[in-house]
Amino acid sequence: MTRIRPHVPDSRQTPTSPTSRASRLPRRLAAGGVAVTTAALLAAALAPTAGAAPRPSRADAIDNAASVLAERAGTFGLTAGQQTEVRDVIVDPDGTQHVRYDRTYRSLPVLGGDCVVHLAPDGSYRGASRATERAVTPATTTPAVPAPKAADLAVNALRSVNLGETLRRLTAKPELVVDALHGTPRLAWRTHAVALDAQGNPVARTVITDASSGAQIDAWDSLESVTGDGTSLYSGTVPLETTQSGSTYQLKDPTRGNTYTGDAANKTDLCFFGICFSRAPSTVFTDTDNHWGTGTTSDRATAAVDAQYGTNVTWDYYKNVHGRNGIAGDGKGSYNRVHYGNNYNNAFWDDSCFCMTYGDGDGTTFGPLVALDVAGHEMSHGVTSKTAALTYSGESGGLNEATSDILGTMVEWYAGNASDAGDYLIGEEIVKPGFGQAALRFMDKPSKDGRSADYWSSSVGNLDVHYSSGVANHFAYLLAEGSGPKTINGVSYDSPTYNGASVTGIGRDKVGKIWYRALTVYMTSSTKYSGARTATLNAAKDLYGAGSAEYAAVAAAWSAVNVN
Incomplete structure (x- = not known):
């Protein structure tokens, strides 16, 4: 029998002012190059000028952003019954502030209600990145579909993607939310369905159900995995702090x-x-x-x-x-x-x-x-979950997976480990002959795995997120290393472009910095590929300048994967 644990918050709760949420080293590991310190991260583009005011603190940034939300409630679509909660804060070396918020409506989480408030060093408003521009007020907060029905629908969805498997200990937890990610905001059930497969391993799926009609709005695998594939043991002898x-x-x-x-x-x-x-x-x-x-x-x-x-x-x-x-x-x-x-x-x-x-x-x-x-x-x-919280489906889900591939690859290069040298292959150490290919994914030409997308198209969001991620992975490789054939660390690559243009790389270190800043400052839960282009261009402008070679390279690399 399906166990039900519905969570229906008290819709009578009144809003409060924005508040912050509560929100390792063996000996230094050998790196592939000189380590970049925190102080040097944005020094080239964001260094404070002589005699500048003290750098604002996290608390200062939160207070400044709260004032902006209060003064510009209409701009942000904040109405009676809405609350905001701080998820993350970034203060640049020059004092520029970026405060990321989640939103609720009458205590119901708003999917797509998140935003980032951008502030000048003096705390004045510069702009915002919003997951949706729509108002987030649904027509009703009373569900026509009861929680047990939503739970059954989610369990059936979990069964449907595990056909042929005997699932045990099925359970589901419905939660009422406002869905502002998929068109006109509406009341929905977000249900997490979990079970054990025949071998006792967990399977899970998150299902978004229209609370008025019972129609499925969206669904995705809840275990953010590396496509169910694996990894190995072999990094040689390494230092450990114990x-x-x-x-x-x-x-x-x-x-x-x-x-x-x-x-x-x-x-x-x-x-x-x-x-x-x-x-x-x-x-x-x-x-x-x-x-x-x-x-x-x-x-x-x-x-x-x-x-x-x-x-x-x-x-x-x-x-x-x-x-x-x-x-x-x-x-x-x-x-x-x-x-x-x-x-x-x-x-x-x-x-x-x-x-x-x-x-x-x-x-x-x-x-x-x-x-x-x-x-x-x-x-x-x-x-990602603590910053942009990219929704794990559609193009946003592809960007979520690509973020992990891109930054996970940067981790491998950073290690400078001779036993597992840096490359642009994902999971190459863990695959066995039975897998049938040399790695899980290939960043220089993602389609080499037989399923991933090399370039953006209007249908790419319909792919599994591990395959729609190919567009961003390909972008990151081209931006780092450029197009055409080359051999790096003994691995041969040959990266094509959609438009036939030749792309010159700017190096993986700059790619990592651009992607991280785009993720933590500009992307939101609903960011798609067009938004990722904008976010990375903004990041490149912040780090290197609007007229820089790096900014131009970001634009060229996105065009090379058909994101224009």
Whole structure:
């Protein structure tokens, strides 16, 4: 029987003024080049002038943005019954401020209600990035479709994408929302449906249902995975910071927010989106001599070494290159679980536990999914969820996946690890002969996987998000390395262009900075490919200037993948 846990907030609650939401280093890892410090991140374009006022604090930015929202409520479509809540704040070195908000209507979350308020160093209004320009007031907040019906519809949707599978412990959690992402704002049920497959591994789907008619508006896979595929163990001998406890050591890093890695003991959990039957263990790995793993799968600690190393490098990349202190930007560490499930061909980030989970693979198609670029990919989903929160369907979902591919690739290059050298292949370490190709995805020509899109078209949003991501992956490769044949780190690439133009790359370091700034400052939950072009051009203008070669290269690379 389907278990129902409806959540219907009190529609009588009155709005409040905008408030903020509460919102690791073995020895320094070898990098492919000189590390970029936080202070130098935007120095070229955004350096403060001599005698400038002190840089505003996070609290200053929130206060300034709150004043703007109060003064410009009509501009932002803020009406009675609406509330705003701060999700993220970025203050540039020159004092420019960017405050990101979520919105509710009579306590109902508004899908597509998010926006970013952009402020000058003195706190004055410069502009905004909005997920939707529409008013977010629905015709009614009383659902005609009851919660149990919405739950059944979501469970059926989960079954339909797992045909042939025996699903157990099915449950669903409907929540009333205002959907402003798909046309005229309307009342909807957002339902998270979860279950266990025949092997005891979790499957999940989020379904948006019209609360008046019962029609499905949208649906997507709720486990932000690397297409159910995997990764490997092999990064060679790596440094690890650990915690001593008596005569033993714990695989817990006090220099990176106490990030740790635990053994899931081949068990699984159903504890997603607030629904919790049981949770697989995450028993912290311990060792007596502080020498971990043997480099073989027969030693359970070996996969833990790769997972912990992947977390460390990802932490360092975001902190040293982008000035972000941890996935959420709050200095708190996440944790890893390895040996999850039985022959589980997947790895995923889960916001509900703020953790990374890795399966061991089936040994035929994939090996253990603990490769470095997979770690960077999955944890970048966590960064996206704390910033733009790109909706995981349609073109926005493709950009969500591409963000993880792009920044996960940057993590791999940043590591400078000779055992897993940087490349523009996704998951190349984890694939086995049974998979039938050399990697999960190929950034220079995404269609080499037989499913991904090289170029934008009006139908690209209909693809699975792991394949619609190809357009942005191709853009990022072209922007970094340029078009045509070349060999990099022993890997051959030959990247075509839609318009036949020759594209000259600006280097991957600049690509990473442009994409990160576009994600954290300009993109919103509804951003599509045309919006991504605008967001990255704005980022390039901020970093390098409107007349710069970098700005022109961004425009050329998007045109080369038919985003104009």
